[in-house]
Amino acid sequence: MSTVQLRRIDPSRNMARFYMLTVQPSLFGEWCLVREWGRIGSPGRVASTPFPSLPWPRRPWTSASARRSARDTPSPSKYLETKRAPAGAGALPV
Template sequence: MSAVVLRRIDPDRNMARFYRLDVQPDLFGGWSFIREWGRIGRPGQVRSTPYPSPAEAMVALQRQRQAKEQRGYLEQQSGEKI
């Protein structure tokens, strides 16, 4: 699966943030919804939440994506660097 990378940049507020969302299999047969966020150009914080199926993890990803897009985050275009 491909990660979703969202960015929010507002030079007037000195804001340059990223939010990366991904679903990956774990070592125990389950699935993990992985979120990483922080300031662009710096290492971010990472949180992983386990789910029993990829469908449930994708629902969580879509829910989080929608919440971030409502706050002004936009999807990063392919080829752009964080």
């Protein structure tokens, strides 16, 4: 169904984390918001929250996704490098 995957890798701090949110059907006809997190390369932890119908998991899914991405994902501009461009042209992102 719907999946969001977040990763945070910082070699200077020996940090390699993942966080994944998935909305999927259960065996009992419900929908579950499944959260998985941990260190990349390890099985990690899993937590599942059941909901009676499909629209229900949307709010926790979007709030958990926004909260995680704001906290764990640094700004992409931090990783953009600039290349020296020919005279008369602006800097080009790599």
